[in-house]
Amino acid sequence: MINASIYGMDQTDLGKVECLCFIDYVQRLTFLRIEVALMSPAQEQFYRLKRYLVRMEQMRASDDATDDLYSFFLHAWHLIDWASNDPTVGRTYLQVKADVPNSIHRCADIANHTKHLVLTKPPRPAPQITRKNIRITPGENRPAEASFIFTFTDNSTIDALQLAREVVADWGNLLKRYGLLL
Numbered sequence: 001m002i003n004a005s006i007y008g009m010d011q012t013d014l015g016k017v018e019c020l021c022f023i024d025y026v027q028r029l030t031f032l033r034i035e036v037a038l039m040s041p042a043q044e045q046f047y048r049l050k051r052y053l054v055r056m057e058q059m060r061a062s063d064d065a066t067d068d069l070y071s072f073f074l075h076a077w078h079l080i081d082w083a084s085n086d087p088t089v090g091r092t093y094l095q096v097k098a099d100v101p102n103s104i105h106r107c108a109d110i111a112n113h114t115k116h117l118v119l120t121k122p123p124r125p126a127p128q129i130t131r132k133n134i135r136i137t138p139g140e141n142r143p144a145e146a147s148f149i150f151t152f153t154d155n156s157t158i159d160a161l162q163l164a165r166e167v168v169a170d171w172g173n174l175l176k177r178y179g180l181l182l
Helices: 011-017 041-057 063-085 093-099 102-115 160-177
Strands: 020-026 029-035 128-135 145-151 157-159
Touching: 041 063, 041 160, 063 093, 063 102, 063 145, 063 160, 102 160, 145 160, 157 160
Parallel strands: none
Antiparallel strands: 020 029, 128 145, 145 157
């Protein structure tokens, strides 16, 4: 059985990927034939996003973990580009952008400030990580864990992992509406 969770998928997602292995015995030779139904570009990007969520759920107190956090939000925002350019979706960038909920728009602010030192179009203040909680468990041989709190320009705050989970759920619902997910 394929362990779907290591790919950021659950077992129901495997039906979409359709990885089927058959062993044919012909003239005492064994052949392994693998059939894979290809995913659309937006589906590939969505599953990449889910893999980053898995990494965030195992968040450690390290620079790599912080990089994974920012990478998640970059991929989450840029899924809008993948969806609008995916021929199976049939929507323009502006149409997809109009469909996305607030959680995904928050990704834009995080992603754009991660990529650019100064935003000029339109100029707006960056959301900030205003709290980083480090949890060390004495007596256990495991790395320290971290959680991050974002504060947005409207002074609202949210845990980064909570926002990431909302974003994956919202993208999943939107891609289902577009007929890309079951």
